[in-house]
Amino acid sequence: MQLFMHTGFEGNILGCKWRDMLPYWAALPLGLSDKLETRMHNYKSWFGLATVVFALLGGLPQQALAWGHQGHMVVGALADQLLTDRARAGLQADLGLTLEQAAPWADCVKNVAFGPKGFAYAADERWPSPACTRFETQEGVRAMRDYVVRNWDACGQRVDCHKTYHFTDVAYQHLRYRADYVGVNGHDLVHAIRAAVVMLQGKPVPAPFSIASRAEALLLLAHFVGDLHQPLHVGAVYLDADAQPVDPDAKNAASDAVFATRGGNSLEVGSSNLHAMWDDIPDTLRSSSIPVAMLHDARVLRASLAKPERWVDAWAQDSLTASREVFVGVHFSPASLQKGARVWQTSFDDEAGYRARREQLQIRQLTKAGARLAQLVNALYR
Numbered sequence: 001m002q003l004f005m006h007t008g009f010e011g012n013i014l015g016c017k018w019r020d021m022l023p024y025w026a027a028l029p030l031g032l033s034d035k036l037e038t039r040m041h042n043y044k045s046w047f048g049l050a051t052v053v054f055a056l057l058g059g060l061p062q063q064a065l066a067w068g069h070q071g072h073m074v075v076g077a078l079a080d081q082l083l084t085d086r087a088r089a090g091l092q093a094d095l096g097l098t099l100e101q102a103a104p105w106a107d108c109v110k111n112v113a114f115g116p117k118g119f120a121y122a123a124d125e126r127w128p129s130p131a132c133t134r135f136e137t138q139e140g141v142r143a144m145r146d147y148v149v150r151n152w153d154a155c156g157q158r159v160d161c162h163k164t165y166h167f168t169d170v171a172y173q174h175l176r177y178r179a180d181y182v183g184v185n186g187h188d189l190v191h192a193i194r195a196a197v198v199m200l201q202g203k204p205v206p207a208p209f210s211i212a213s214r215a216e217a218l219l220l221l222a223h224f225v226g227d228l229h230q231p232l233h234v235g236a237v238y239l240d241a242d243a244q245p246v247d248p249d250a251k252n253a254a255s256d257a258v259f260a261t262r263g264g265n266s267l268e269v270g271s272s273n274l275h276a277m278w279d280d281i282p283d284t285l286r287s288s289s290i291p292v293a294m295l296h297d298a299r300v301l302r303a304s305l306a307k308p309e310r311w312v313d314a315w316a317q318d319s320l321t322a323s324r325e326v327f328v329g330v331h332f333s334p335a336s337l338q339k340g341a342r343v344w345q346t347s348f349d350d351e352a353g354y355r356a357r358r359e360q361l362q363i364r365q366l367t368k369a370g371a372r373l374a375q376l377v378n379a380l381y382r
């Protein structure tokens with residue numbers, strides 16, 4: 001089952017959600033340069049064409065979910081148990097949902113697509129999303145469509161800006177998130193969380209984000225704080241021509257030979273990929289039965305001293321550090337082309353040991369996500 005998602009088309013073709021995989025696999029066969037492949041924030045112009053290719057291919061399975069719906073619901077359910085009475089009442093008045101119920105919304109909106117009849121919501125019946133059902137009323141669908149329309153192309157891309165809000169791609173070698181790094185842009189996950197926070201503080205929402213109401217801001221926060229704690233939604237590995245990790249921001253990095261791996265979506269693990277592997281949360285973990293130990297650890301997690309609108313920076317830094325663990329004991333084979341897109345095979349020094357470490361880190365990250373979501377909502381209703 002899945003935990004966090006790089007949304008959008010972030011997973012593999014079968015399981016994408018955290019990332020805009022679409023521009024990659026669709027556009028690369030059409031001759032875009034490696035340099036463009038590396039510079040994710042340069043893919044603006046790919047989207048129109050990529051969308052056409054996607055539409056022509058049709059029928060591809062839809063993404064599974066980053067941190068999956070269940071992972072996001074675990075974060076929300078944990079946070080729900082840590083809210084102050086005041087925050088709980090405010091949440092009820094502004095949104096009328098628990099955080100557990102709200103958490104999947106930002107992924108559900110990805111079912112809104114632009115087609116011959118304009119923007120329309122269409123859930124893929126092959127990939128039912130029970131967590132989206134509550135939003136599929138006439139009014140709910142209108143709200144999802146409205147959000148997507150407002151957040152469609154204002155970031156400079158021709159389509160799907162809202163899908164880029166779910167991730168950022170800082171090279172895992174870095175110690176902190178910085179605006180001038182490769183993989184960072186003004187419409188990434190960190191900026192999206194800041195935008196939702198300032199909206200709830202009654203301040204102007206920065207472009208390119210369009211957040212129409214406190215309810216919408218809460219729906220976004222309930223989801224994005226979860227995404228921020230999936231290590232591969234923040235930290236990324238960039239590979240050179242020999243499939244060795246490289247820092248794309250290093251002065252001596254030859255940018256023509258540095259390749260982005262789309263949050264691990266291009267790193268194959270059997271029939272899946274590294275991103276999807278980290279999306280899958282342990283089967284024993286469900287939002288309906290949050291382990292006592294997680295709740296305890298979340299309760300004692302200290303809040304940052306800075307102002308709430310700055311918390312996201314510290315959290316991003318923390319997730320970036322966590323992402324280093326993802327790449328310990330992991331190796332990649334030289335790239336091959338699959339449907340024209342570059343992919344690498346992933347191998348592990350100790351697969352069983354890696355799985356055990358992964359589950360531990362996932363639980364740690366989910367715990368932090370739940371605790372911090374509650375800290376933020378409590379602070380915003382203080």
Ligand SMILES: [Zn+2]
Binds near residue numbers: 005007017106107227
């Ligand atoms: Zn997401």
